[in-house]
Amino acid sequence: MRMRAALPALAGVAALTGTALLATPAQAAAGVTIYYVQYDSPGKDDRSNKSLNAEWVQIKNNGSSAVSLKGWILKDASNHKYTFPNVKIGAHKTMKVHTGQGKDTTSDKYQGRKAYVWNNTSDKATLTKANGSKVDTCSWTKPGSGHKYC
Template structure:
């Protein structure tokens, strides 16, 4: 009776240890906050209207298993136009669209509030950095044949 109980406890401990190890490996292996898409040539003629400016955007995706605060992070282009994230948290598995023009920020949409385009229609580089300046990701394109880039 006692022997059986000890064996059961041992098996249980081994199972717990296995459970404890697996999520750690999964976190390390999968998931990041990264640039997902740049829509650099907004649809139609580039009139600089707010709607056209907002048709130009960058998407950032969080494939980690936890929400990540982007407060103080920066998104810059090749000529150092800089967008600084405010008090914003990107949920786990979520994607945020950072539009060039003006608008009301929400969980899924942020607005740089600009009156001019940022992402060149031919070539450019988007760089995402943490508040401390360390680079998180960058994404370059060099084509006028398509209007967007999947990073």
């Protein structure tokens, strides 16, 4: 008696494997976001450069690759703008934008202002790309602790 060839029953399995793709978690904020704002400089607002630089906005790149910030704009509710120079923010890195004057580094940028820009009482930080498309916003409505995780 002759053995039968193996049945071609497994052919149907291939059709099922395509459904196993994982969905991307909706809560994972992609790309660059406004991470933290120190809108009330600690201590007395004496307009010293040290005090001005203790007021800052921190952005974060949540992505797995560097992002060019060339021409991106960070602005307040009164449309005071800071334009990023030709720099990149590395993957999973943060960057602070200080209000006062200073020498830019990889992690710290300076708007070069001689006055505070982020209102202690209420304000809104908006980050846009060079073409004006909105990247993220962060707003606050009372002095509170003087800072906010966005």
